[in-house]
Amino acid sequence: MSGGVVAPVRRPLIEGHKTYHQITEDLCSPTEKAPSKAWIIAFIISVSVLAFGLFCIFWTIWMGIGTWGSNRTIGWAYDITNFVWWIGIGHAGTLISAILLLFRQRWRTGVNRAAEAMTIFAVICAALFPAIHVGRIWVVFYFFPYPNTRGSIWPNFNSPLLWDVFAISTYFSVSLLFWYTGLVPDFASIRNRASGLRKKIYNSLSFGWTGSAKHWQRWESLSLVLAGLSTPLVLSVHTIVSFDFATSVIPGWHTTIFPPYFVAGAIFSGFAMVQTLMVMTRKILKLQEYITIEHIESMNKVILVTGTIVGVAYLTELFIAWYSGYVYEQFAFFNRATGIYWWSYFGMMTCNVISPQIFWVKKLRRSVFVTFFMSIFVNIGMWFERFVIIATTLARDYLPSSWSYYRPTWVEIGIFIGTIGLFFTFYMIFTRVAPVVAIAEIKHILKVGGDQYIGENATHKNQHDTHSLSSTNHH
Amino acid sequence: MNSEHIQLPNKDKIILSILGIIGLISLLYIGANDDLGHTRLWTNLLHNSVYFTLVALMAIFFLCVNVTAYAGWDVVFRRVWGSMSYFLIVGLLLMGIIALGVYFGWHNLYHWADQHTAETDTIIKGKSGFLNKNFYTIGGLGFIVLWFFFAKKMRDYTIAEDDHGDGRWAHYKSMKFYAALFLPIAGFTSAAAVWLWIMSVDPHWYSTMFAWYATASCFVSMIALTILILIYLKSRGYYHGVTSEHFHDLGKYMFAFTIFWTYLWFDQYMLIWYGNIGEETIYFQTRIQEYPILFYGNLVINFVLPFLILMRNDTKRKYGTLIIVGILVFVGHWIDLFQMIKPGTLHTAMELGDHASAAATHGHEAGTHGAHGHEFKMGFTIPGIPEIGLMLGFVALFVATTLHFLSKASLTPKQDPFLQESLHHHV
Numbered sequence: 001m002s003g004g005v006v007a008p009v010r011r012p013l014i015e016g017h018k019t020y021h022q023i024t025e026d027l028c029s030p031t032e033k034a035p036s037k038a039w040i041i042a043f044i045i046s047v048s049v050l051a052f053g054l055f056c057i058f059w060t061i062w063m064g065i066g067t068w069g070s071n072r073t074i075g076w077a078y079d080i081t082n083f084v085w086w087i088g089i090g091h092a093g094t095l096i097s098a099i100l101l102l103f104r105q106r107w108r109t110g111v112n113r114a115a116e117a118m119t120i121f122a123v124i125c126a127a128l129f130p131a132i133h134v135g136r137i138w139v140v141f142y143f144f145p146y147p148n149t150r151g152s153i154w155p156n157f158n159s160p161l162l163w164d165v166f167a168i169s170t171y172f173s174v175s176l177l178f179w180y181t182g183l184v185p186d187f188a189s190i191r192n193r194a195s196g197l198r199k200k201i202y203n204s205l206s207f208g209w210t211g212s213a214k215h216w217q218r219w220e221s222l223s224l225v226l227a228g229l230s231t232p233l234v235l236s237v238h239t240i241v242s243f244d245f246a247t248s249v250i251p252g253w254h255t256t257i258f259p260p261y262f263v264a265g266a267i268f269s270g271f272a273m274v275q276t277l278m279v280m281t282r283k284i285l286k287l288q289e290y291i292t293i294e295h296i297e298s299m300n301k302v303i304l305v306t307g308t309i310v311g312v313a314y315l316t317e318l319f320i321a322w323y324s325g326y327v328y329e330q331f332a333f334f335n336r337a338t339g340i341y342w343w344s345y346f347g348m349m350t351c352n353v354i355s356p357q358i359f360w361v362k363k364l365r366r367s368v369f370v371t372f373f374m375s376i377f378v379n380i381g382m383w384f385e386r387f388v389i390i391a392t393t394l395a396r397d398y399l400p401s402s403w404s405y406y407r408p409t410w411v412e413i414g415i416f417i418g419t420i421g422l423f424f425t426f427y428m429i430f431t432r433v434a435p436v437v438a439i440a441e442i443k444h445i446l447k448v449g450g451d452q453y454i455g456e457n458a459t460h461k462n463q464h465d466t467h468s469l470s471s472t473n474h475h
Numbered sequence: 476m477n478s479e480h481i482q483l484p485n486k487d488k489i490i491l492s493i494l495g496i497i498g499l500i501s502l503l504y505i506g507a508n509d510d511l512g513h514t515r516l517w518t519n520l521l522h523n524s525v526y527f528t529l530v531a532l533m534a535i536f537f538l539c540v541n542v543t544a545y546a547g548w549d550v551v552f553r554r555v556w557g558s559m560s561y562f563l564i565v566g567l568l569l570m571g572i573i574a575l576g577v578y579f580g581w582h583n584l585y586h587w588a589d590q591h592t593a594e595t596d597t598i599i600k601g602k603s604g605f606l607n608k609n610f611y612t613i614g615g616l617g618f619i620v621l622w623f624f625f626a627k628k629m630r631d632y633t634i635a636e637d638d639h640g641d642g643r644w645a646h647y648k649s650m651k652f653y654a655a656l657f658l659p660i661a662g663f664t665s666a667a668a669v670w671l672w673i674m675s676v677d678p679h680w681y682s683t684m685f686a687w688y689a690t691a692s693c694f695v696s697m698i699a700l701t702i703l704i705l706i707y708l709k710s711r712g713y714y715h716g717v718t719s720e721h722f723h724d725l726g727k728y729m730f731a732f733t734i735f736w737t738y739l740w741f742d743q744y745m746l747i748w749y750g751n752i753g754e755e756t757i758y759f760q761t762r763i764q765e766y767p768i769l770f771y772g773n774l775v776i777n778f779v780l781p782f783l784i785l786m787r788n789d790t791k792r793k794y795g796t797l798i799i800v801g802i803l804v805f806v807g808h809w810i811d812l813f814q815m816i817k818p819g820t821l822h823t824a825m826e827l828g829d830h831a832s833a834a835a836t837h838g839h840e841a842g843t844h845g846a847h848g849h850e851f852k853m854g855f856t857i858p859g860i861p862e863i864g865l866m867l868g869f870v871a872l873f874v875a876t877t878l879h880f881l882s883k884a885s886l887t888p889k890q891d892p893f894l895q896e897s898l899h900h901h902v
Contacts, residue, residue: 004899005895005896005898005899006896007545007547007892007893007895007896008642008644008892009545009644009647009892009893010545102727232734235738239738239742243745243746246746246750247745247746247749247750248750249750249751249752254746254750254752255683255746256682256683256684256685256742256743256746256747257683257684257687258683258742258746259684259738259742259746260684260687260738260739260742305658308658308659308662309662312659312662312663312666313683315663316666316683316686317683320681320682320683323602323605323670323681324681325597325598325601325602325679326754360655
């Protein structure tokens with residue numbers, strides 16, 4: 001897969017003249033040492049936030065859905081916004097693993113592991129919302145079609161909400177498989193350095209991996225098969241989430257561009273969240289030589305591209321609303337931009353379309369500081385996008401007498417913040433038990449991405465000129 | 476090995492000329508047997524002009540995507556895309572003729588271009604800020620000029636690099652600058668061009684997906700044509716550096732974007748079907764009832780067959796299967812555009828034809844008897860033999876233009892920083 005010849009304009013992806021041994025050392029050690037003070041403090045905060053979220057969920061279930069701000073006109077707002085937001089974030093992981101693998105992008109190896117983990121945690125956060133928003137969580141099994149004794153009561157197969165159940169559970173399963181498959185050889189690396197009970201645990205986790213040629217061969221084929229499977233899945237999940245809205249006949253929701261535009265937006269927000277996590281992770285775990293400025297720049301370019309695609313979609317919607325000559329459609333968009341929720345539209349446009357344009361400047365997209373702030377900006381913008389689509393549209397429906405305004409209660413805000421706590425709690429546990437950067441995959445690209453082989457500081461320069469690096473060649 | 480210039484055998488030039496003459500004869504035949512408004516002639520001209528112009532746009536777009544994305548694998552044959560994009564010059568001429576026709580009322584392609592309709596039809600009147608003669612001419616042609624500007628920039632830099640390129644990669648950096656700049660420009664203008672040229676033939680109907688759908692259609696055709704041109708050039712002894720590894724990747728692109736096109740097709744159809752709003756469903760209603768072969772055939776040719784054939788690994792590496800699928804999807808997407816354009820233009824011709832008190836003609840019948848369905852009219856509800864002939868003429872024009880510009884410079888960029896990667900490409 002990684003050919004021996006590297007173009008002179010490519011820049012290194014692994015810095016610090018790493019040897020194979022050093023890579024193992026650097027990437028395994030965070031799981032072996034006692035946690036740092038920063039980690040402990042952050043973990044306590046995350047768990048506390050999670051606890052508050054759990055309390056709010058408990059409050060909702062105990063007191064009833066009336067504790068939320070939804071009203072007769074706006075039947076869902078915060079819950080569905082958060083659901084779509086988290087599902088969107090959950091897209092980057094599989095995109096990085098699968099699509100970038102198919103495109104043979106070597107820079108994916110620095111960030112794929114963390115992005116896949118993030119995907120799984122984000123999907124868990126998302127899946128919470130449909131479960132609790134039904135109000136009576138004890139009958140949540142109605143989601144699933146199964147042979148039952150309730151007569152003709154079945155889930156409505158015509159409803160995209162049901163398709164969501166299938167799409168998301170499939171996506172979750174395949175993403176989990178993909179993530180775990182990648183972890184198997186790395187768990188074996190940790191096992192080889194461990195002793196006692198720890199060794200036993202990691203040995204089971206790695207399925208007794210021995211690293212034989214046969215193992216690697218099967219592992220690589222499985223990775224490719226899973227990549228092929230997950231690529232359509234990445235598209236399907238947000239496509240079906242967009243169907244939740246677009247299959248209706250509500251102006252502002254019923255528009256054919258929704259599926260690809262939701263997918264682009266999801267990738268956009270997913271990459272922003274990866275940036276948020278990576279910037280912190282590389283600093284706290286001292287992985288700057290593996291998650292380099294090169295990686296950050298590449299991801300910022302993806303953010304710029306997807307942000308602009310989303311921008312094209314926004315303008316397409318606006319333009320076609322005018323072009324349609326359909327007054328309700330025109331009003332829906334006029335209302336978005338200038339109505340009672342104008343501030344959320346303004347936030348969406350600023351954060352999603354305008355602000356990412358600063359990444360045209362090379363200096364800014366290579367700045368860790370700017371990247372971190374921009375990633376938060378994009379996360380906020382993409383949250384606003386869902387809020388704009390959902391709340392603004394519902395607040396001004398066909399019947400002016402039922403026009404209404406929605407504001408979230410402390411319970412809803414608490415649940416949302418709680419999911420952020422859940423997300424970070426999971427992520428922080430993950431950094432303690434598994435290598436955050438895929439060891440095997442980093443080693444795989446060392447000879448074509450290490451700075452001793454390519455770039456200005458290369459010390460082994462002649463080697464790749466003679467194309468002798470066939471050791472990493474996989475045809 | 477890679478710096479050779481092409482010199483085509485005379486036999487091939489004769490074949491291309493013959494195809495061109497077939498196209499011309501078809502055009503004359505259509506013109507001579509047409510109704511008073513020359514509906515068939517103009518719709519065919521619009522259909523082919525838009526199709527091949529958008530294919531040229533997709534070529535320069537994909538070239539710029541690859542330059543921006545640090546792609547190395549395609550460098551060895553990248554100039555094929557650069558040369559394909561030069562068809563934009565011809566496209567400018569062709570779309571110029573159509574724009575003049577809009578201006579001076581030579582044809583009835585666009586309902587909105589009719590003075591009377593534009594003043595009395597409320598919906599069309601509401602769109603007159605976009606759908607008007609001036610914007611069609613200045614905007615539409617302006618887009619092509621803008622696209623060509625970038626195509627020329629990319630070509631000029633890569634050719635200059637052959638002689639003056641060095642380790643500072645100044646030309647490469649300039650190309651990267653223009654390529655990146657072109658991407659958002661192409662993103663916005665391609666959508667507007669598709670609305671203007673294609674979607675507005677059904678001036679009451681709209682779909683936000685339409686621009687991306689039509690563009691994806693032409694993207695698949697562009698990849699198919701690239702594969703066919705490369706196989707041809709290899710058969711004439713050029714492009715030794717292009718191996719089955721490169722074809723494998725091109726095949727993967729054809730496979731992937733075939734699925735992507737189907738995805739967009741499905742989304743647009745499904746959402747309109749599910750919403751079931753009369754103003755929207757009429758688009759598919761017309762096509763299902765009056766153009767059933769094209770409507771269902773579209774999915775078979777452009778999805779089922781390429782999907783099944785290209786699923787295997789080896790079919791993406793062998794000339795035989797690549798040629799079959801390449802021709803299939805190239806013609807398939809040409810048919811796709813046919814069914815995007817014909818129903819709307821025929822309806823317009825029928826409505827406006829009444830004003831001009833034109834005699835009942837093919838176009839007229841096909842339009843008015845549409846409700847009866849399943850009445851196939853060559854050149855109207857399905858492409859007839861002259862349509863195929865005209866398409867062959869356009870293919871010859873496109874290929875000749877491409878080969879002409881390809882022969883003006885080295886086939887492979889000699890000093891591109893990624894050249895060695897491309898020559899040693901392994902899937």
